[in-house]
Amino acid sequence: MATERNGKEANQIGHKLYIISMLVEDRFGVLQRIAGVFSRRGFNMDTITVGKTHTPGVSRMTITTTGNEKIVEQMVKQLSKLVETLKVSVVNETESVVREIALVKVHSPDFVSRSEILNYAGIFRAKIVNVGKSSMIIEITGDYEKIDAFLDLIKPFGIKELVRTGLTAMMRE
Amino acid sequence: MKISGGKAVLEAVKREGIGHMFGFPGGAVLPFYDEIAAETGLVHILTRHEQGAGHAAEGYARASGKTGVCVSTSGPGGTNLTTPVADAFLDSIPILAITGQVVTDLIGNDAFQEADLFGIMMPITKHNFKVLDANELPHILKMAFKLTHTGRPGPVHIDLPKDVQSAIIDFNYPDDIVIPGYQPNLRGHPNQIKRAAEMLVNAERPLLLGGGGLISSSAHQEFTALAEMLACPAVTTLMAKGAMDENHPLHLGQPGMHGRQVANYAIQNADLILAVGCRFDDRITGKVQTFAPHAKIIHIDIDTAELGKNVAATLPIVGDARLVLQDLLAMLKKLNAKAADTEWKKRVHAIKEACNCNYAYEETPIRPERILYELGLCAPKNSIFVTEVGQHQMFAMHFIKVDGPRKYISSGGLGTMGFGLPAAIGAKAARPDATVIDISGDGSLLMVNQEMATAVESNLPVVITVFNNSWLGMVRQWQKMFFGKRYSGTHLGQSPDFVKLAEAYGGEGVRIEKPGEIKEGFERAFKANHLFLLEIDIDPEWDCLPMVPPGGSNSGMIPSKACTNVVKKMHEYKY
Known part of the structure; x- marks a missing residue:
């Protein structure tokens, strides 16, 4: 149900990464209400993504947070209680497709580094979306573990900038 | 029906079967108050502080089961309403708080008396609304009322910009509405x-x-x-x-x-x-x-x-x-x-x-239990007891026996000092037939004593019983028991003469110093058909016991002297 994220974010004993997926009404103030459920208890949202769904007026929010089962159960109940949330569930990663996009600008001043990075990008099916004189921008899609693994590989070249969208998820049939 | 946004609020309140609202006007609710002036089917009670309006709405709701309605202007009016709204949130009390707001064009510009009340009220309400389109008002009002009293009841807030109050809209008030994200489960599995x-x-x-x-x-x-x-x-x-x-x-x-x-x-x-x-x-x-x-x-x-x-x-x-x-x-x-x-x-x-100990203590200065003993004997059957927060509240909880629901009104979750008097006024508005008794301490009453003017002016006679020990008694008790008797910030010293204070507001008062005088004092109060205050001097050293110390177990209550028998019996009968 929950995955330990390389032990990095699991800063408190027994705390794990949870992905909470919600359908919410598309209105001003909804995000503030949801954020309030977290901040009131001093919990951090690690990532949050929001976007429209195929139903007009309904948005999908995907939030990742670290906690234990009891905390997350209480959070889900509190989130469900909000009038503007329509559905709240904890994403079971083995039964879902979980994706994140990262854009990473890597230091690559010479031919050797560029070809080596290109090689890694090929293995990870990442795309080169921009090449400059001394750097290139790579787009990579995947679950966070894949992205973490890719970033670990290219780190020695020098990461100049990194943007991650945060996770989004969909249940399999 | 073409009416203004302000009038729409009044129509909705009436259609929900609510007869009173409590409020305090200001610049950003002027169009709404203009409609109130012309309204004949609804009583508006002017409190002397917005906090009073909020607690009065709570008292009204707690005594009647109906939604209590309170109104304030923007900015400071709204921030003054936050305490009663938070109080209603923790005690799950159905109230609707309506705040004025600066005109929609100015929202977000730090206009005069602007505060983000929508944001401020959000974490202390069951739900809240900021109305930017007056045409949405009928739907929002129905939704707001439905949310206050269905499911787990609670406070709902509507932030109503001045131009929305004066906009003319087509008013069709729905009988019921479906709220997609809100379907309380009523029947157990x-x-x-x-x-x-x-x-x-x-x-x-x-x-x-x-x-x-x-x-x-x-x-x-x-x-x-x-x-x-x-x-x-x-x-x-x-x-x-x-x-x-x-x-x-x-x-x-x-x-x-x-x-x-x-x-x-x-x-x-x-x-x-x-x-x-x-x-x-x-x-x-x-x-x-x-x-x-x-x-x-x-x-x-x-x-x-x-x-x-x-x-x-x-x-x-x-x-x-x-x-x-x-x-x-x-x-x-x-x-x-x-x-x-x-x-x-x-x-x-x-x-x-x-x-069942004997708590008809004869000592002078008077012990709080004795007041409650006398009250238990002579309070009319239809009495509603309302309390402030502190020792008197806990003594009253412990020693007053009530025989039915909605007869004991108290700020439980938030523990709001200053709750009692305005809540008593609201209860009296909802239940004019009842004798409403505010059980108060000197500390709590001073937070809201201006509401005595409301009681007198709006002819809502309540009985105020001040347990006066010149201290913030409960805090003092904790300092005495758990902070080495270092009485920091708890001595009130020279309080006003409460009898004169009641008189100054147009009520009547009596001071009681001996146990034997209590009965007569109450009898006079219950006969009086105007604001009546009993100032009863009590012993500041008399602690509210028994008590579970903070963080302690329910099995380890600090007993009062009267608990000797029961403690022995409990020990004998422990499982």
């Missing part, structure tokens, strides 16, 4: 109810624990019927005081920090607790790890988020207290559940007998 019935039948030492949900859902009869069917002892929290007639032989009073020894004994020794509409507040559980160590817990609540929040439930049931109890009673009948005369009930009864 039949299998869970069956399991609960079986657990009750098989329990050796069952106990009923009722919370404020019994009052909100009017489940008092069902709760009593359940206790009687099983001859099962019952305790009710401060919020549920009166949900069972407190003179009933099976009723043990309130549990928790300042509750009765017998109530805490029953909790700590029961093997099954059926908890209805309560949220296991820390003032009830004491140290939660030591709460009810032998008991399985059946927890019935309409709010799923309460189940397992503070205390793990063996059997959670989501549903309305009244409907679930009805189903449970039917199921128990089917199982032929009978009242058994067990050892448990005998022991509880014996401890209850030992717990």
Whole structure:
């Protein structure tokens, strides 16, 4: 149900990464209400993504947070209680497709580094979306573990900038 | 019907069957107040502070079960309303708070008297709205009222910009609306109810624990019927005081920090607790790890988020207290559940007998218990007791017996000093037939004493009983017991002459210094048909006991001197 994220974010004993997926009404103030459920208890949202769904007026929010089962159960109940949330569930990663996009600008001043990075990008099916004189921008899609693994590989070249969208998820049939 | 946004609010209030609203005007609610001036079907009561308006709306709601409505202007008016709104949130009281807001064009520009009330009220309301399009008002008003009193009741706030109040709209007030993200589950699951019935039948030492949900859902009869069917002892929290007639032989009073020894004994020794509409507040559980160590817990609540929040439930049931109890009673009948005369009930009864101490103290300065003793003897049958917050509140909870719901009104969750007088005024507006008695301390009353002007001017005569010890008594008691008697910031010293203060506001007052004078004072107060204040000088050294120390176990109450017998008995009868 929950995955330990390389032990990095699991800063408190027994705390794990949870992905909470919600359908919410598309209105001003909804995000503030949801954020309030977290901040009131001093919990951090690690990532949050929001976007429209195929139903007009309904948005999908995907939030990742670290906690234990009891905390997350209480959070889900509190989130469900909000009038503007329509559905709240904890994403079971083995039964879902979980994706994140990262854009990473890597230091690559010479031919050797560029070809080596290109090689890694090929293995990870990442795309080169921009090449400059001394750097290139790579787009990579995947679950966070894949992205973490890719970033670990290219780190020695020098990461100049990194943007991650945060996770989004969909249940399999 | 083409009317203004302001008028639309008034129409909605009337169609919801509400006769009063409490408020204080200002620049950003002028169009709304202009409509109030022309309104004949609704009484607006002008309080002397927005906090008073909010608590009065709470008192109105708590006494009547209807939604209380309070109004303020933007900025400071709205921020002054936050305390009563938070109070209503913690006690699940249905109120609608309407705040004026600067015109929509100016929102966000730091305009005069602008505050982000939508943002400020958000975490202390069940839900709130900022109306930017006046045409949405009928829908929003219906939704707001529906949210206040259905499901788990609570406060709802509407932020209403000035131009929205004056905009002319087509007013079609819906009879009902569907709120997609809000569908409270009213009926308990039949299998869970069956399991609960079986657990009750098989329990050796069952106990009923009722919370404020019994009052909100009017489940008092069902709760009593359940206790009687099983001859099962019952305790009710401060919020549920009166949900069972407190003179009933099976009723043990309130549990928790300042509750009765017998109530805490029953909790700590029961093997099954059926908890209805309560949220296991820390003032009830004491140290939660030591709460009810032998008991399985059946927890019935309409709010799923309460189940397992503070205390793990063996059997959670989501549903309305009244409907679930009805189903449970039917199921128990089917199982032929009978009242058994067990050892448990005998022991509880014996401890209850030992717990009935004589509290008609003769000492001068007067001890608070004596005031409540006299009040118990001479308060009219239709009295509503309202309290402020502090020692007097806990003494009153402990020593006053009420025989029905909505007769004891108190700020339970938030513990708001200054709640009582305005709440009493609101209760009197809702129930003009009742004698409304505000039980107050000198500290609490001074926070809201200006509302005496409201009581006099709006002809809502309430009786104020000031337990005057010149101290912030409860805080002082904690300093005395847990902070080495270092009395920091708790001595009030020279308070005003409360009798003269009542007179200055146009009421009547009397000072009482000896126990023998109390009865006559109350008799005069109950005969008077105007604001009447009794200033009763009490002993500042007399602590509110028994008490579970903060963070302590319910099994380890600090006893009062009167507890000697009951403590001995409890020790003997411990399981």
